[in-house]
Amino acid sequence: MLAELSPTLIAEVELATKLLKPAQRICILTGAGISAESGIPTFRDKQTGLWENYGVEDLATPKAFIRDPKLVWSWYQWRRQVVADKTPNPAHHALAQWQYHAQSTEQQLTLITQNVDDLHEQAGSTVTHLHGNLWRHKCGQCEAPVQEQARDSYSSQNTVGYDEALMTCAQCGGYIRPDIVWFGEALPVDEWHTAENAATNCEVFISIGTSSLVYPAAGLAQSAKQNGAQVIEINPNPTPNTFVDITLAEKAGIVLPLLIEEITAL
Ligand code: APR
Numbered sequence: 001m002l003a004e005l006s007p008t009l010i011a012e013v014e015l016a017t018k019l020l021k022p023a024q025r026i027c028i029l030t031g032a033g034i035s036a037e038s039g040i041p042t043f044r045d046k047q048t049g050l051w052e053n054y055g056v057e058d059l060a061t062p063k064a065f066i067r068d069p070k071l072v073w074s075w076y077q078w079r080r081q082v083v084a085d086k087t088p089n090p091a092h093h094a095l096a097q098w099q100y101h102a103q104s105t106e107q108q109l110t111l112i113t114q115n116v117d118d119l120h121e122q123a124g125s126t127v128t129h130l131h132g133n134l135w136r137h138k139c140g141q142c143e144a145p146v147q148e149q150a151r152d153s154y155s156s157q158n159t160v161g162y163d164e165a166l167m168t169c170a171q172c173g174g175y176i177r178p179d180i181v182w183f184g185e186a187l188p189v190d191e192w193h194t195a196e197n198a199a200t201n202c203e204v205f206i207s208i209g210t211s212s213l214v215y216p217a218a219g220l221a222q223s224a225k226q227n228g229a230q231v232i233e234i235n236p237n238p239t240p241n242t243f244v245d246i247t248l249a250e251k252a253g254i255v256l257p258l259l260i261e262e263i264t265a266l
Contacts, residue, residue, distance in 0.1 A: 020232075025106070025110075026097065027112065027224060031208070034252045040117060091253045095125055111127045129191060202224055205232070232246045
């Protein structure tokens with residue numbers, strides 16, 4: 001019910017609905033904030049437990065993996081355990097429902113995520129991952145893909161130390177690494193092409209739960225704006241984006257279901 005929101009937010013949701021209902025091409029970019037209400041910490045949150053003295057920038061880089069592959073692998077094993085039993089929240093479900101609804105309308109929705117979890121897929125969405133996938137691995141040397149480790153072998157009940165065993169590639173002997181885009185690495189070509197295309201050709205761009213600090217993904221909203229799109233941002237906290245047309249300053253899990261209910265209503 002819209003009435004649960006503040007009057008200012010209701011007014012913004014109504015504006016966003018007016019914009020989105022007739023739009024034919026919509027590009028949606030999500031970041032860690034959309035999974036926060038599922039219990040997955042965002043990147044700018046301080047790390048906890050074993051990893052509280054490490055910054056993400058010290059672990060998610062090719063340099064860090066060369067310097068200490070065991071440490072980096074252990075951190076990802078720990079992150080897999082954190083994510084393993086998490087489930088989609090109302091924001092993921094609302095987007096999946098909107099995509100489903102759009103199949104029978106003229107709307108073309110392109111959903112792009114920076115997240116490496118699979119909560120959009122679990123909710124039933126079709127999504128393009130810009131930064132890779134936590135559940136896929138590849139060889140750090142020859143890049144050969146590696147059979148996924150069964151997801152149910154991870155659980156947030158287990159503990160992971162700093163000394164996780166490393167796996168090596170059956171083909172070249174190199175260390176296996178997560179199939180994730182690290183700081184300083186290029187984005188996957190096809191996925192980036194899909195994202196750029198959708199951003200530059202959309203009428204409305206929606207940025208959800210991202211600090212908009214990490215490029216090139218953060219530049220997609222700007223590209224959309226420069227090409228004439230209206231930009232909507234859903235984030236309880238301010239971001240550096242000064243060109244946003246509508247700001248829904250609330251948690252995605254609260255505001256998205258209400259917004260999408262309005263958009264998909266007859
Ligand atoms: N709903 C919406 N937004 C939220 C919520 C919520 N419930 N909770 C937090 N946020 C917002 C925060 O205010 C913040 O702006 O989500 C954003 C999360 O920002 P980051 O942690 O920086 O995550 P993200 O923008 O996805 O990071 C981009 O940086 O570390 C790299 O590759 C990694 O994909 C990641 C990229």
